[in-house]
Amino acid sequence: MSRYEPAEIEPKWQKAWDAAQVFLARRDPAKPKYYVLEMFPYPSGRIHMGHVRNYTMGDVVARTKSAQGFSVLHPMGWDAFGMPAENAAMERGGHPRDWTENNIAEMKGQMKPLGLSIDWSREIATCRPDYYGHQQAMFIDMMAAGLAYRKNAVVNWDPVDMTVLANEQVIDGRGWRSNALVERRALTQWFFKISDYSAELLQALDGLTHWPEKVRLMQANWIGQSRGLQFAFETVSAPAGFDRLDVYTTRPDTLMGASFAAISADHPLAKALEADPAIAAFTALCRKGGTSAEEIETAEKIGYDTGLRVQHPLNPAWELPIYIANFVLMDYGTGAIFGCPAHDARDFEFATKYDLPIPSVFVAEGQADAPLSEPFVPMKSERVSYLRGFAGNPLQTGEEAIAAAIAHAEANGYGKSVTNYRLRDWGISRQRYWGCPIPVVHCAICGVVPEKKENLPIELPYDVSFDKPGNPLDRHPTWRDVACPKCGADAKRETDTMDTFVDSSWYYARFTAPHAATPTVADDVGYWMNVDQYIGGIEHAILHLLYSRFFARAMHKTHNLPLKAIEPFNALFTQGMVTHEIYTSLRPTSGNTPEEKLRSLHRQVYHLPEEVEGLLPGVEPRTFLKSDVDKVIQMYPELDRLGAQTLLGRQDPNNVDFPRVYVTPSAKMSKSKKNVVDPMNIIAAFGADTARWFVMSDSPPERDVEWTASGAEATFKHLTRVWALSTRIGEMPADHQGEGDDDLQRATHKAIAEVTAGIEGFAFNKAIAKLYEFTNAVARSSASTATLKEAIRTLARLMSPMTPHIAEEIWAAQGGQGLCAQAPWPKADPAMLVDDTVTLPIQINGKRRAEISVPKDMPASEVEKLALANEDVIRFLAGQPVKKLIVVAGRIINVVV
């Protein structure tokens, strides 16, 4: 071996792995299985450092499990439908399919050099008919099972692009592409009945013990269970069919504080009243407002008094007005509320505005009537005296008061206990081309008819144009106009396509039999599912993961996922982002001479790290070195990073186009801030092993990691040192006898134990720290050649999940059998993990004062004697009597005086 040349060894070993089919997943009944999956990427065209971190983590797990004797499934695919492809077609011409397939080829070409242990024979892309055809089959099954249905729903409608927009795509009330004012429009759309599973999806969270607590909480909040009372008001002089008004409340104990009733503008009663032009105008006004969070927050509460009245359930003579109010949501509860301004901030605001009474139910001792939002112990109030004695409790807490109020309503027949969920059915219709076609036909005679399964896949037509706004499927007659599958009459295909979240809701199951003629195959699902370890970003904590949990259940119900345990992901790990400092400067906007330029207006521009750090050869203009900044900060601790940079920055009149560069703190890599490091550049400069090691080394994997040029260089230097160490050991005479063999063997076994524990505990940074320590131990050792060779082979094996290529090279050079990637994981001998002598610190009253070395199995009484005889201990005790002596075996001694 000569120099460490990753560019030579990395492709060589990748070829060797491919030739030996090392990563081919095989169903092997003799072995336990392990399914590790990283969230599959959207094929944007280029991989970024976030991908490198995500897939390296999965790769470390996959390679380690494989070495530990598991039959491993570690696949990769493409979440390939979605709007960017259509936008590219609209902006630059071309076809979404070509754009997507090119990107897939491009990104695959970038992922291969990373040396990931992926079974590429299982590659899938959701935009290909052999994937989405099965999705269509399952959609038909879901229709039959009542899990997919059509209903009218209010959506954001862009009148220029003629499509539905997601809330995130509405900016200041305007479409993000067209800039047109967005309308709220009621459309008939397809929904999945996820709400059928609200209770189960919530309850099953308790069993996901290997999921982050944070994600489970976020999902629980999203499902949003609440318990309360549903009851009916009798209406006074309402239109026919509306003699009762159902309302839902979580605070039935405040019923005596009622001041008004309010209904949503979309409530059937409000619609019935729209014959009145004033009411029609008001409900139209309510619907105009957007649905984004900001708009809701700033929207004023407005109401319209319908003139109708309801009777209070506890006193029919007490009549309350019915308002139509913009803040009442039709799709939560019953779409109608009773207002209790004394104990609800929102109702208080409304009542104040419309001058409605504010009767208090609960009054804190010694206080005047005031709004109280917390459930309140109602013992002081006359207005809840009717609740005493209900639910067999003395109403000591707000919860008891609520329970008593529900019991009272049920006993007196005016209401019942109801559990409500915030979770709404999943609207999956998109008026887009580049998605999975919904496989139904609209027939004038038969209505909505599912496509026959033998006609699947319903493929997207290729001959479409994007020169007009709207969905090209709508204006594609030969694709759109078909015969009804049922009666044969002229009919039209559904032209909506499915939300891309549907595609990613079952891909994990498809990976178990990616080329099968059915969506899944029982034997394969039975062997591989569930995913043992899922790894991805926290940004999918709710939508993707909740949809997947629902879809697994829907597939199970429709016999497409023959499993007992229907949670798709046994363990979830959410990894942090890769960040980088942002380099920015002010650039003159006009002027020909340097002086004119200096005096002109400046605009803020950003610089790529390569420009500033001078990492790439040939990229010159750098006004400072980052190490200089660090030096200045060291000298002047009161300066911050920006201050140090200002101090260093020299305004060079001859180079005003590249003036002072300011550094702002590390943030997620983004194109707009230019703080991106291209993994391909890193691989070209240092190799894949360096990139892989660095993204795993510095920070705990769940936290953000800052990419730094110095860190990458340091990693490369370390790998070079390991290389040199291996070379040195390789050149030693085979029969050389040295010293300290036992120490090195113990260090080796300790490294095995600690690195293994680090990897298994998802503490890759700690595993790598132990590898540094072990490397130093081997480098310092003067043991005999045989022991050193054994140590460096173990080092290579332990490094291999992180840096598989250099590990393979060292393994081969040091006489390892076969491929390192196929060698068994080393086992630590417990006897080698304890030293013969241990150093015990001695504390006096909890302060460390001395230490002694004792044999590891010395009895406590002996240790006590030795400790008290220690001269430092005697000095610090200064003759004081010892009150207590605590000896923690192998740990510490504490003398109490």
Next chain:
RNA sequence: GCGGGCGUGGCGGAAUGGUAGACGCGGCAGACUCAAAAUCUGCUAUCGCAAGGUGUGUCGGUUCGAGUCCGACCGCCCGCACCA
């Protein structure tokens, strides 16, 4: 507003209630060199010449012993939010 998390050197971060700061970055010094780079070696929480003192956001508590457990406060970050 509701829910959750986190505060440790110049920086990223280690520490089953048991020697705080492993490991890495940065820095300093030395070796090699005419010199520089590269490489190697050593040092690097802080005050102090030393002995020793002080230190894990602040204040209190539990304990022989607290970064770790408990209570209050301060600060930062994240998620949700007109959900009746």
